[in-house]
Amino acid sequence: MAKLVRFSPFRPTMCVIACRPCPTGTFRNPPMFSPERIARLTPLAASVFAALALMGCASGSKEAAVPNPFIxxxxxxxxxxxxxxxxxxxxxxxxxxxxxxxxxxxxxxxxxxxxxxxxxxxxxxxxxxxxxxxxxxxxxxxxxxxxxxxxxxxxxxxxxxxxxxxxxxxxxxxxxxxxxxxxxxxxxxxxxxxxxxxxxxxxxxxxxxxxxxxxxxxxxxxxxxxxxxxxxxxxxxxxxxxxxxxxxxxxxxxxxxxxxxxxxxxxxxxxxxxxxxxxxxxxxxxxxxxxxxxxxxxxxxxxxxxNWANTLSAGASSATRLGSEVDRGILSYASQSPGHTMAQGFNLIPIGALGDNSSSSVASNRFTTPASQGVTNTTSGSAPKGIALNFAGGAGVFGTPGNFGFAYTRNGSEQGLASSDERFLQKFNASASTLYWHQPVSDFLLTTQVSNLRLDFENNARDELLNRNVVNNGTGSTWSFEQKIRRPMGNEFLNFTPWVSFAAQSHKLDPYWAQTLYTTATYYNSSTANDLYSGIGFDLQFAPVRLSSGRKLNFSGGINHSESLRRSSVAVAMTEANQSGLTQRETILRPNVRSTLLGLNASLDYSKKVNFSASYGADLQSVSDTQQINLLANLRF
Missing domain, CATH: 3.40.50.1110 (SGNH hydrolase)
Structure with missing residues (x-):
C-alpha cells in the first residue's frame, strides 16, 4: 500500500487512536462491574481493578524531583x-x-x-x-x-x-x-x-x-x-x-x-x-x-x-506500540471471520499490515508515549510489522473459545531528544517476541501479553561550532506485561467498548563505550528501569454509511486516559577514558506520566484500491501543544 498524501499542519507529537472495536453484542442492563461478573474474572484480570483503585492516588502524587537536577x-x-x-x-x-x-x-x-x-x-x-x-x-x-x-x-x-x-x-x-x-x-x-x-x-x-x-x-x-x-x-x-x-x-x-x-x-x-x-x-x-x-x-x-537515561523511553514506546498492533491484528482478523469467531486450529495472521485507517482495524487504545513523558521534540517511525501464529481453541474452562499464540514483529523509529541544544538524534530498531492470550469471559474480553523486545540504537550527535560529528551504536532490551479488560456493547448503529488496563515494563540498556563531542570516550552503564501503568477509556465505532457505487464512509474515535503508578529512578555510571579510575554517577529521577488522549477518525472507501482518511488526535491535558491532524490518501496495488 502506498501512502500518496500526508499533511500534518500541527505539531506531530500524537498517535491518533481509533477505529473499530472488537465483536459486539447488544446493550445490557446489569452493571458492567457487578460482583457476580467480577467473580467470574481470572485473578490476573482482577489485578486491573486494583490498579484502577491506585490510579487516583498516583494522579495526585507526582514525583517532586525533576528528571535530573537541571531538567x-x-x-x-x-x-x-x-x-x-x-x-x-x-x-x-x-x-x-x-x-x-x-x-x-x-x-x-x-x-x-x-x-x-x-x-x-x-x-x-x-x-x-x-x-x-x-x-x-x-x-x-x-x-x-x-x-x-x-x-x-x-x-x-x-x-x-x-x-x-x-x-x-x-x-x-x-x-x-x-x-x-x-x-x-x-x-x-x-x-x-x-x-x-x-x-x-x-x-x-x-x-x-x-x-x-x-x-x-x-x-x-x-x-x-x-x-x-x-x-x-x-x-x-x-x-x-x-x-x-x-x-x-x-x-x-x-x-x-x-x-x-x-x-x-x-x-x-x-x-x-x-x-x-x-x-x-x-x-x-x-x-x-x-x-x-x-x-x-x-x-x-x-x-x-x-540523555542516556532518556533512551530507555525508546523501549517503552516500542512496547506500547507493539501491544497495540498485536491486539489490533488478532481482533481485526477475528472480526472479519464468519460470525466474528476464528475457526479452531492454527492461523497465520499478519501484524501491522492493515494500516492505521483501515475500516476493518480495531481501536487499541493502549499506552502511548505522550509528550508529558518529557522525551522527544520530534518522533517518526513505522508501526510494528510481523506475523502471528495463532491457535483458536474450543470452549475450554470459560465456556467460550479463546485465542493464544506467538507473534514476531519489527519496527524502527527516530527521535530528537530534547537536549540542551537539540543536537542529538537517535534512531532505533526493535524486534519483539510476544506471547498473547485473548479470552472472552461472559460479556468481557480479556487480553494478556508478555513481550520481550531487543533494541538496536544509533545515536548521532553534531556540534556545528566544533564541526564535529559522532555516531555511537548500542543495544538494550525491554520486558513488557500487559493486561486489558474490554466490555464490548452496541447495536446496529454503534459499537461502544469501555476498557481498563494495567501494564508493567522493565527496561535495560547494555553498557557500552561512546564517543562524545567534547570529552574522551565515555563508558556508560545504568540500572534497570521499572514502570507500572494503568489506563481507562472507551472506543466508539459507528456503523458504516453506505454511499452510491459501493462506497462507504466510516467514523470512529476513542478516549484513553493513562497514568504511571510507579516509575523507578535510573542510576547512570560514567567513566571517561582519560580518567579510568574515576567513575561519576547520576541518579535520574523519572517524572510520572499522565495523559488523556482523544482520537477522532473518518475514512472513505472510495473504491477497492483507493481510500481517503482523516484523523485528529490530542492530549486533552495539553491540547494546544499536542494536537495533530492527518490527511491520508491510500492506494492499494
Missing part, C-alpha cells in the same frame, strides 16, 4: 535544561568584567543563554588563584558569597569552580601547587558543607586545557597542568555529586586539528579574529570562540546522564 518540565510538557542558581568561582576566564574589557564573549553568559537560568552569581575575579594569595583567591570569593547571605545551596543549583591558571602562572608554581591544592580542597569542602553537592544540586570542578600551549606560557608548565588535572579528578572522585569537567580533551582536539574545527590560528594572539577563526585573543586568554567551546563542554556535562 525542568515546561508548560508544553516537554523537558528542557534549567538551572535555578548558577554560582561561579574563577579567574579572568570567567570574570565578566575582564572579558568585557577585552570585548570577547564570556562562557558564563553563553551558558545562561543556552540553558534557562534563574539567577547567576559570578564571583570570579581576574587574576584569582586557588591558593590563598590575596582578596581574589578562591576562599575569599566564597567569603564574599557568605557575606551576601548566599551560602545555602538549593535544589537545581549548579556551582562551578574554574581555577588553576594563575597558580601555574607563566613559568610554573614555585611550590609545585602545594598551597593551591590545600586551599582548593578547603574551598571545595566549604561548598559541599553548604549543599553544593546535595542530591539535587551539583558541583563542577573544572580541569584546565593544556595551559602550556598558550602563546604567553612556557611549555615547561605542561607537567603541572597534568598534575593539577589529576588532582581535580581525584578530589571529585572522593565525593558524591562532584563532577570533574574535562576541558583538556576538547581543546586538545582543536590544537591537534584546528582546520577541522574552523580555526586557522591556534598559536598566536589575534584579537581582531578571535571571534572568527583565531583561538587566542591575547597571549593568555581565549577569544569568543574559545569561550563558546567552554560553554558547550559544561552543557555536555549537564545533560549527558539524562
Amino acid at each position: 525542568a518540565t515546561t508548560a508544553s510538557k516537554s523537558t528542557e535544561p534549567h538551572i535555578h542558581e548558577l554560582r561561579v568561582f574563577g579567574d579572568s576566564y570567567s570574570d565578566l568584567n575582564f572579558t568585557n574589557s577585552r570585548r570577547t564573549g564570556n562562557w558564563v553568559q553563553n551558558l545562561r543563554g543556552a540553558i534557562s537560568t534563574d539567577i547567576v552569581d559570578n564571583y570570579a575575579i581576574g587574576g584569582a588563584r586557588a591558593a590563598d594569595a590575596n582578596y581574589k583567591s578562591f576562599n575569599r570569593q566564597i567569603d564574599t558569597m557568605v557575606a551576601r547571605n548566599n551560602n545555602v545551596v538549593a535544589d537545581s543549583d549548579l556551582t562551578i569552580v574554574y581555577l588553576g591558571h594563575n597558580d601555574i602562572n607563566k613559568a610554573g608554581s614555585p611550590d609545585n601547587l602545594t598551597g593551591a591544592r590545600r586551599s582548593y580542597t578547603q574551598g571545595v569542602d566549604r561548598l559541599i558543607s553548604m549543599g553544593a553537592a546535595n542530591t539535587n544540586s551539583r558541583l563542577f570542578l573544572t580541569q584546565l586545557h593544556d595551559w602550556s600551549r598558550n602563546p604567553g606560557i612556557q611549555s615547561s608548565t605542561h607537567p603541572q597542568v597534568v598534575a593539577w588535572n589529576n588532582y581535580i579528578a581525584g578530589l571529585a572522585n572522593a565525593h558524591e555529586n562532584v563532577i570533574a569537567v574535562d576541558m583538556y580533551t576538547a581543546f586538545e582536539r582543536v590544537f591537534e586539528n584546528p582546520g577541522a574545527f574552523g580555526f586557522t590560528n591556534v598559536k598566536t594572539p589575534d584579537s581582531t579574529r578571535s571571534a572568527i577563526d583565531a583561538l587566542f585573543n591575547d597571549t593568555t586568554h581565549f577569544g569568543s570562540r574559545g569561550q563558546q567551546i567552554i560553554s558547550r563542554v559544561y552543557e555536555h556535562y549537564l545533560t549527558r546522564g539524562w
Whole structure:
C-alpha cells in the first residue's frame, strides 16, 4: 500500500487512536462491574481493578524531583535544561568584567543563554588563584558569597569552580601547587558543607586545557597542568555529586586539528579574529570562540546522564506500540471471520499490515508515549510489522473459545531528544517476541501479553561550532506485561467498548563505550528501569454509511486516559577514558506520566484500491501543544 498524501499542519507529537472495536453484542442492563461478573474474572484480570483503585492516588502524587537536577518540565510538557542558581568561582576566564574589557564573549553568559537560568552569581575575579594569595583567591570569593547571605545551596543549583591558571602562572608554581591544592580542597569542602553537592544540586570542578600551549606560557608548565588535572579528578572522585569537567580533551582536539574545527590560528594572539577563526585573543586568554567551546563542554556535562537515561523511553514506546498492533491484528482478523469467531486450529495472521485507517482495524487504545513523558521534540517511525501464529481453541474452562499464540514483529523509529541544544538524534530498531492470550469471559474480553523486545540504537550527535560529528551504536532490551479488560456493547448503529488496563515494563540498556563531542570516550552503564501503568477509556465505532457505487464512509474515535503508578529512578555510571579510575554517577529521577488522549477518525472507501482518511488526535491535558491532524490518501496495488 502506498501512502500518496500526508499533511500534518500541527505539531506531530500524537498517535491518533481509533477505529473499530472488537465483536459486539447488544446493550445490557446489569452493571458492567457487578460482583457476580467480577467473580467470574481470572485473578490476573482482577489485578486491573486494583490498579484502577491506585490510579487516583498516583494522579495526585507526582514525583517532586525533576528528571535530573537541571531538567525542568515546561508548560508544553516537554523537558528542557534549567538551572535555578548558577554560582561561579574563577579567574579572568570567567570574570565578566575582564572579558568585557577585552570585548570577547564570556562562557558564563553563553551558558545562561543556552540553558534557562534563574539567577547567576559570578564571583570570579581576574587574576584569582586557588591558593590563598590575596582578596581574589578562591576562599575569599566564597567569603564574599557568605557575606551576601548566599551560602545555602538549593535544589537545581549548579556551582562551578574554574581555577588553576594563575597558580601555574607563566613559568610554573614555585611550590609545585602545594598551597593551591590545600586551599582548593578547603574551598571545595566549604561548598559541599553548604549543599553544593546535595542530591539535587551539583558541583563542577573544572580541569584546565593544556595551559602550556598558550602563546604567553612556557611549555615547561605542561607537567603541572597534568598534575593539577589529576588532582581535580581525584578530589571529585572522593565525593558524591562532584563532577570533574574535562576541558583538556576538547581543546586538545582543536590544537591537534584546528582546520577541522574552523580555526586557522591556534598559536598566536589575534584579537581582531578571535571571534572568527583565531583561538587566542591575547597571549593568555581565549577569544569568543574559545569561550563558546567552554560553554558547550559544561552543557555536555549537564545533560549527558539524562540523555542516556532518556533512551530507555525508546523501549517503552516500542512496547506500547507493539501491544497495540498485536491486539489490533488478532481482533481485526477475528472480526472479519464468519460470525466474528476464528475457526479452531492454527492461523497465520499478519501484524501491522492493515494500516492505521483501515475500516476493518480495531481501536487499541493502549499506552502511548505522550509528550508529558518529557522525551522527544520530534518522533517518526513505522508501526510494528510481523506475523502471528495463532491457535483458536474450543470452549475450554470459560465456556467460550479463546485465542493464544506467538507473534514476531519489527519496527524502527527516530527521535530528537530534547537536549540542551537539540543536537542529538537517535534512531532505533526493535524486534519483539510476544506471547498473547485473548479470552472472552461472559460479556468481557480479556487480553494478556508478555513481550520481550531487543533494541538496536544509533545515536548521532553534531556540534556545528566544533564541526564535529559522532555516531555511537548500542543495544538494550525491554520486558513488557500487559493486561486489558474490554466490555464490548452496541447495536446496529454503534459499537461502544469501555476498557481498563494495567501494564508493567522493565527496561535495560547494555553498557557500552561512546564517543562524545567534547570529552574522551565515555563508558556508560545504568540500572534497570521499572514502570507500572494503568489506563481507562472507551472506543466508539459507528456503523458504516453506505454511499452510491459501493462506497462507504466510516467514523470512529476513542478516549484513553493513562497514568504511571510507579516509575523507578535510573542510576547512570560514567567513566571517561582519560580518567579510568574515576567513575561519576547520576541518579535520574523519572517524572510520572499522565495523559488523556482523544482520537477522532473518518475514512472513505472510495473504491477497492483507493481510500481517503482523516484523523485528529490530542492530549486533552495539553491540547494546544499536542494536537495533530492527518490527511491520508491510500492506494492499494
